[in-house]
Amino acid sequence: MKCLITILILAIIALAALLVYEIRFREYQNPWAQAQAQKESQEAAEAALRAESEKKEQNAADSGVVPLISDEQEDSLESQANRLALQYDYDGAISLLRSQPGYDRNERFKNLVSTYESTKAGCSPYPIDQITHVFFHTLVWDDAKAFDGDEKEAGYNQVMTTVSEFDSIITQMYNRGYVMVSLHDMASVADDGSLSTKEILLPPGKIPFVLSMDDCSYYHYMDGDGFAQKLIVTDDGKVKNTYVEDDGSISVGDYDLVPILDTFVAQHPDFAYHGHKGVLALTGYEGVLGYRTDEVYKTREEGRITMYQNAFFEANPDFDFDKEVADAKAVADAMKAEGWEFASHTWGHINPRQYTIEQVQKDSQRWHDWVVPVVGETDILIFAFGADIGDWQPYTYDNEYYAHYKSMGFNFYCNVDSSVKAWVQIGPDFLRQGRRNLDGYRMYYSPELISDLYDVDTAWDSNRPTPVPKM
Numbered sequence: 435m436k437c438l439i440t441i442l443i444l445a446i447i448a449l450a451a452l453l454v455y456e457i458r459f460r461e462y463q464n465p466w467a468q469a470q471a472q473k474e475s476q477e478a479a480e481a482a483l484r485a486e487s488e489k490k491e492q493n494a495a496d497s498g499v500v501p502l503i504s505d506e507q508e509d510s511l512e513s514q515a516n517r518l519a520l521q522y523d524y525d526g527a528i529s530l531l532r533s534q535p536g537y538d539r540n541e542r543f544k545n546l547v548s549t550y551e552s553t554k555a556g557c558s559p560y561p562i563d564q565i566t567h568v569f570f571h572t573l574v575w576d577d578a579k580a581f582d583g584d585e586k587e588a589g590y591n592q593v594m595t596t597v598s599e600f601d602s603i604i605t606q607m608y609n610r611g612y613v614m615v616s617l618h619d620m621a622s623v624a625d626d627g628s629l630s631t632k633e634i635l636l637p638p639g640k641i642p643f644v645l646s647m648d649d650c651s652y653y654h655y656m657d658g659d660g661f662a663q664k665l666i667v668t669d670d671g672k673v674k675n676t677y678v679e680d681d682g683s684i685s686v687g688d689y690d691l692v693p694i695l696d697t698f699v700a701q702h703p704d705f706a707y708h709g710h711k712g713v714l715a716l717t718g719y720e721g722v723l724g725y726r727t728d729e730v731y732k733t734r735e736e737g738r739i740t741m742y743q744n745a746f747f748e749a750n751p752d753f754d755f756d757k758e759v760a761d762a763k764a765v766a767d768a769m770k771a772e773g774w775e776f777a778s779h780t781w782g783h784i785n786p787r788q789y790t791i792e793q794v795q796k797d798s799q800r801w802h803d804w805v806v807p808v809v810g811e812t813d814i815l816i817f818a819f820g821a822d823i824g825d826w827q828p829y830t831y832d833n834e835y836y837a838h839y840k841s842m843g844f845n846f847y848c849n850v851d852s853s854v855k856a857w858v859q860i861g862p863d864f865l866r867q868g869r870r871n872l873d874g875y876r877m878y879y880s881p882e883l884i885s886d887l888y889d890v891d892t893a894w895d896s897n898r899p900t901p902v903p904k905m
């Protein structure tokens with residue numbers, strides 16, 4: 435009996451102990467189990483969300499829709515990139531597309547980039563010292579007025595090119611693979627004034643050339659002789675010419691080189707390397723681009739004002755100098771945005787070596803004071819009369835004219851040399867280039883010298899009086 439009671443007590447104790455253990459065990463286990471369960475369900479939910487968004491992205495990629503760019507943006511970016519590539523700016527086209535959000539998942543952009551890369555790989559650098567340079571003056575729009583037998587006809591016949599000739603010349607040059615480049619594509623200038631050549635990469639068959647236009651002033655003496663009146667910016671931001679018709683009304687259109695080339699490049703973007711067009715060599719004494727922006731139009735200084743300028747003031751009693759400067763600056767800014775550049779042709783159309791260094795300094799000061807505020811700074815000097823400040827040997831600082839012009843910030847110097855296809859001289863701190871005149875005189879007397887550029891018989895304007903007078 436005692437034994438039984440002992441066993442029973444032991445059993446009760448064991449049961450109680452088990453109960454206590456069980457309770458404590460549960461108390462210990464439950465919070466862990468709960469936390470574990472919570473963590474597991476949270477992870478599962480996150481994984482589900484991740485899977486869902488990955489699936490969404492995959493679906494988006496599969497259907498060709500990149501969520502961060504709309505179809506319209508993509509189309510516009512593709513045409514921007516294609517235009518850059520058409521103008522041989524492959525790096526620009528590639529970086530434009532690569533910088534877009536979602537590029538890594540955009541098969542369309544990646545395919546375009548690989549096309550640009552392979553086109554670039556097929557390009558080769560053109561030798562900088564073999565780049566030719568051609569130039570024109572203001573183009574004759576109305577042959578009958580320019581070639582009317584007056585005392586100015588001979589000059590126009592010798593040094594001008596007509597609009598129909600220019601149209602033919604650029605079309606022929608384009609068809610032969612010529613591509614306009616800037617002097618600034620040929621060399622870069624370091625802060626210390628030293629120059630180093632750059633690389634011009636072009637596909638096989640493409641030939642770079644520099645184009646310049648001299649004396650784009652629409653000088654007073656040309657009034658009524660069949661030339662444009664001035665350059666303007668139209669309401670839609672385009673640069674055009676005005677032309678004074680016989681009845682005095684003003685027409686707006688492509689009457690001279692600048693808008694003609696703008697229109698041509700709009701149709702043939704691959705004629706302009708990186709969108710670069712020509713360089714306009716400007717004098718200052720009758721203003722620029724058809725605007726009367728020189729000092730003398732402001733001061734009307736007795737002794738300096740010419741017969742032409744007096745007649746201009748009589749014909750334009752409401753002339754407002756400040757407005758004239760502002761309008762000219764608007765044209766220059768619009769042209770620069772379109773790929774045009776400006777050069778000094780000296781303020782007074784001078785041959786520097788026929789003047790003392792003091793006179794040349796005064797001329798440069800006038801350029802700086804009255805032309806730079808309109809067209810901006812330039813480091814290109816295109817000599818008037820095809821002159822130069824030295825012979826064929828490199829410029830040195832003991833040439834006081836070079837020392838002066840270099841101190842005025844000029845790094846690129848152009849003379850006229852039609853005897854060779856290309857003449858480029860690159861010194862430590864300058865680049866010199868010879869230019870070839872594509873005018874009546876050259877076409878009439880030595881078409882063989884320009885046969886690499888175009889066929890003269892095709893371009894020749896039969897309205898020109900012949901023979902072109904000897905110089």
Ligand SMILES: [Zn+2]
Pocket residue numbers: 648649779783818819
């Ligand atoms: Zn000139």
